[in-house]
Every structure is written in structure tokens, then in C-alpha cells.
Amino acid sequence: MESLDELLGLAETSHGHLCAGQILGVRMALLGLGRLGIEAPRGADRKRLVTYVEIDRCATDAIGLVTGCRLGKRTLKFRDWGKMAATFVDLASGRGVRIVAREDSRELALQLYPHIESKGRQQMLAYRELADTQLFTEQWVRVDVDPAELPGYKAERILCSGCGEGVNFGRFLEVGGQRLCLSCARPELRYWVLEE
Numbered sequence: 001m002e003s004l005d006e007l008l009g010l011a012e013t014s015h016g017h018l019c020a021g022q023i024l025g026v027r028m029a030l031l032g033l034g035r036l037g038i039e040a041p042r043g044a045d046r047k048r049l050v051t052y053v054e055i056d057r058c059a060t061d062a063i064g065l066v067t068g069c070r071l072g073k074r075t076l077k078f079r080d081w082g083k084m085a086a087t088f089v090d091l092a093s094g095r096g097v098r099i100v101a102r103e104d105s106r107e108l109a110l111q112l113y114p115h116i117e118s119k120g121r122q123q124m125l126a127y128r129e130l131a132d133t134q135l136f137t138e139q140w141v142r143v144d145v146d147p148a149e150l151p152g153y154k155a156e157r158i159l160c161s162g163c164g165e166g167v168n169f170g171r172f173l174e175v176g177g178q179r180l181c182l183s184c185a186r187p188e189l190r191y192w193v194l195e196e
């Protein structure tokens with residue numbers, strides 16, 4: 001595994017800037033991988049790991065970078081809970097470690113660097129130095145990842161009777177004998193409105 005500095009360099013390039021969230025995310029991922037004993041998440045161990053993230057902020061990109069887990073590989077799962085937290089799951093054992101950033105780490109950063117005006121700068125310096133126990137709480141959890149949620153799972157794909165678009169397994173509903181995509185079955189859930 002690369003050093004913290006090397007990973008932060010990669011995170012900066014990939015995310016577009018270096019920020020406190022990147023540092024927190026890189027450290028959170030390193031801690032999680034360390035707890036699971038996964039040393040080469042983007043190499044030999046790449047099929048062992050699934051990561052659940054509970055926030056869509058800067059740290060999320062850093063966690064994806066360090067773990068190699070990606071939405072498009074089905075190894076990064078997003079739960080929009082608004083928490084600076086992630087669970088790293090070892091598929092080989094089903095054990096996971098859920099790591100949460102402590103709310104009081106900002107206060108610690110202020111105490112360490114009161115002479116620095118920018119809160120972002122304070123946090124960027126402090127989050128490199130503070131101990132894992134000062135930055136995070138952690139708990140061991142069990143995660144039963146549904147086989148259908150894992151990479152490589154193959155199952156039926158249907159054409160929606162409403163819109164005619166193709167839909168992957170498990171993402172359609174039977175309504176009045178017709179198989180409809182979620183958008184046609186539950187229009188109120190649509191995130192878009194057709195323009196006139």
C-alpha cells in the first residue's frame with residue numbers, strides 16, 4: 001500500500017483539489033483496510049472488498065480511490081444517510097468494519113492550530129496528524145451482501161411494457177399483469193419531468 005502522502009497526491013489529482021475531506025477519506029479507508037488485513041485492494045485483494053459509503057462528499061472520492069471500489073464495478077454502495085461514515089466489508093469472511101468520523105475532530109483541529117484562520121487549513125493539517133482514535137469511531141459489523149448486488153451477477157433483463165426501455169433484474173414491478181420499470185410503475189418517484 002502506498003504511503004499517506006502518495007495516496008493524498010493521487011486523491012488530489014483524481015478529485016481536482018486537496019481538501020480536509022480527502023484527507024479524512026484516505027485515512028478512513030486506510031484504517032478500514034488495515035482492520036480487515038487487506039493490503040492490495042486494487043491488486044491481489046480486489047475481489048475481496050465491497051465498501052458502503054453513507055455520504056456523497058469529498059471523502060467519498062478519496063475512499064473510492066484508496067479502496068479501488070467503484071459504482072461502475074458494483075463494489076461501491078451508496079447509502080444516502082448524510083453521515084461521514086463508511087463500512088468496509090471483507091467478502092471472504094462477511095465481516096465488516098464501520099468507521100465514523102468523530103464530530104469533535106473539527107474542535108481538535110481548532111485547538112491544535114488556533115493561529116490559522118482558515119478552518120479548512122486547520123483541518124487539513126490536523127487530520128494528517130491526529131490519531132485514528134481522535135478522528136474516528138469504529139465498530140465490527142456483519143454485512144450479508146445480496147449475491148445480486150455483487151459484481152458479475154447475471155440475471156434476467158426485461159423490456160418495460162410502458163416505455164420500452166431495457167431494465168436489469170429486480171428493478172421492475174408487475175402491475176396489472178405488465179412488467180413496468182420503476183419510472184413507469186411509480187411516476188411520482190421520477191427525478192425528471194418531460195419538457196414540453
Ligand SMILES: [Zn+2]
Pocket residue numbers: 015017018019020021022058
Ligand atoms: Zn474536496
Ligand SMILES: [Zn+2]
Pocket residue numbers: 160161162163164165180181182183184185
Ligand atoms: Zn418504463
